Amino acid sequence: METTFTPLASLAGGIMIGAAALLLLWLNGKVAGISGIVGTAMTDFSPASYWRWLFIAGLLTGGAAGLYGYVGADEIVLRASTPVLIVAGLLVGFGTRLGSGCTSGHGVCGIGRLSPRSIVATLVFMAVAIATVFVQRHVLGG
Amino acid sequence: MKQGIAALVAGVLFGLGLAVSGMLIPDKVLNFLDIAGHWDPSLALVMGGAIAVTLPGYFVVTKRERPLFAEGFSLPAATAIDARLLGGAALFGLGWGLSGLCPAPALVNIASGFGDVLVFVAAMLAGMLLHRALKL
Numbered sequence: 001m002e003t004t005f006t007p008l009a010s011l012a013g014g015i016m017i018g019a020a021a022l023l024l025l026w027l028n029g030k031v032a033g034i035s036g037i038v039g040t041a042m043t044d045f046s047p048a049s050y051w052r053w054l055f056i057a058g059l060l061t062g063g064a065a066g067l068y069g070y071v072g073a074d075e076i077v078l079r080a081s082t083p084v085l086i087v088a089g090l091l092v093g094f095g096t097r098l099g100s101g102c103t104s105g106h107g108v109c110g111i112g113r114l115s116p117r118s119i120v121a122t123l124v125f126m127a128v129a130i131a132t133v134f135v136q137r138h139v140l141g142g
Numbered sequence: 143m144k145q146g147i148a149a150l151v152a153g154v155l156f157g158l159g160l161a162v163s164g165m166l167i168p169d170k171v172l173n174f175l176d177i178a179g180h181w182d183p184s185l186a187l188v189m190g191g192a193i194a195v196t197l198p199g200y201f202v203v204t205k206r207e208r209p210l211f212a213e214g215f216s217l218p219a220a221t222a223i224d225a226r227l228l229g230g231a232a233l234f235g236l237g238w239g240l241s242g243l244c245p246a247p248a249l250v251n252i253a254s255g256f257g258d259v260l261v262f263v264a265a266m267l268a269g270m271l272l273h274r275a276l277k278l
Contacts, residue, residue: 003170003182010184013163014191020156021192022199027148029209029216032156034246039270051149056249058153063250066161075167076254080241082261089248089262091237093269096245098278099230100220103244104156106231107189112196113204113217120223125235126175132239133175 001077021109024055033105034059035096099125144211157250163188166250168242175239226278 021032028051041052067073078085096102099121101110106125110118164170164184173182208214238244241262243251248266251259 001169002180003164003167003173003184005182006164006184007187010163010187011191013159013161013165014188015195016155016159016162017188018159018192018195018199020152020159021196022203023155024149024152025200025209025215026203027152027210027212028145029212029214030149031217032152034244034249035270038245038249038267039274042267042271043274051145054146055149055153055156058150058155059157059246060153060250060253062154062157063160063166063246064157064253066158067166067250067253069161071161071164071166073254073256075169076251076256076259078168078241078243078256078258078262079172082258084240085258085262086265088237088241088243089265090269090272091233092241092243092245092248093237093266093271094273095230095233095235095237095269097230097270097273099227099232099234100218102234102246103189103238104246108192108196109200110218111193112200114197115218117218117220117223117227121227121231124228124231125238128232128235129175129239130177132236133172134178136239137176138178 017104017108018112021104021112025109031105031109033101033109035093035102036100036105039093039097095125148211156246159192160247160250163191165244166247168247171238171242171244171247175242 024030024032037052106118106121160166165188174185248263252263
């Protein structure tokens with residue numbers, strides 16, 4: 001499905017995401033990498049880890065408010081078949097943990113600290129994702 | 143207590159930002175990645191807007207002795223660009239390109255209640271636990 005270019009909303013949303021990441025570092029000294037926060041929260045139930053569950057609770061609450069108040073749940077359409085989604089989910093979960101970060105941890109926080117690791121990781125996952133979409137849409141067609 | 147509230151507030155702002163930015167919409171993500179098709183450059187502005195805040199902000203904040211509510215900064219210490227980093231990023235990119243979902247939007251989209259989103263998130267969490275179990 002075609003989508004329209006939304007420069008102002010996307011820029012505003014990006015600034016909010018950046019502000020959230022900055023807030024977490026400034027106040028708590030933590031990096032806002034979602035895959036790291038979720039991956040660690042699932043296995044670390046020590047008191048030092050409780051902030052992760054609160055961050056996730058906030059993320060789900062703010063996100064749900066935005067989903068129903070602004071985006072509209074009808075917009076959330078996954079085009080891939082269930083088997084492909086299972087494989088994709090496994091790859092995203094496993095890959096972000098193996099590579100120590102995702103779009104937020106490497107893309108927003110890591111590049112924000114000019115970490116060479118994060119810059120390289122972001123270039124790699126962007127390039128592979130672009131290649132994947134290219135093959136799927138323009139080579140396999142569909 | 144203060145740390146908990148700070149984490150909650152940061153999470154809410156992050157979630158709202160994802161919604162406002164368009165990142166929750168898989169079609170929009172895939173169209174951003176589809177540079178040879180009906181390219182939607184919006185998501186470049188999401189990342190650009192976020193980095194425009196974190197780049198100067200992190201620079202200033204990390205000059206401080208410590209965070210406001212914690213004893214010290216917990217920043218990633220690894221510096222090696224190794225096979226784990228590259229392989230992990232490549233696997234993630236493949237999964238992202240196949241689905242249009244990266245971890246944060248996937249979690250937030252649970253609220254849509256759609257079965258295929260739940261399947262994706264379950265697989266994603268399983269993938270994270272699998273990595274943990276393999277001790278890689």
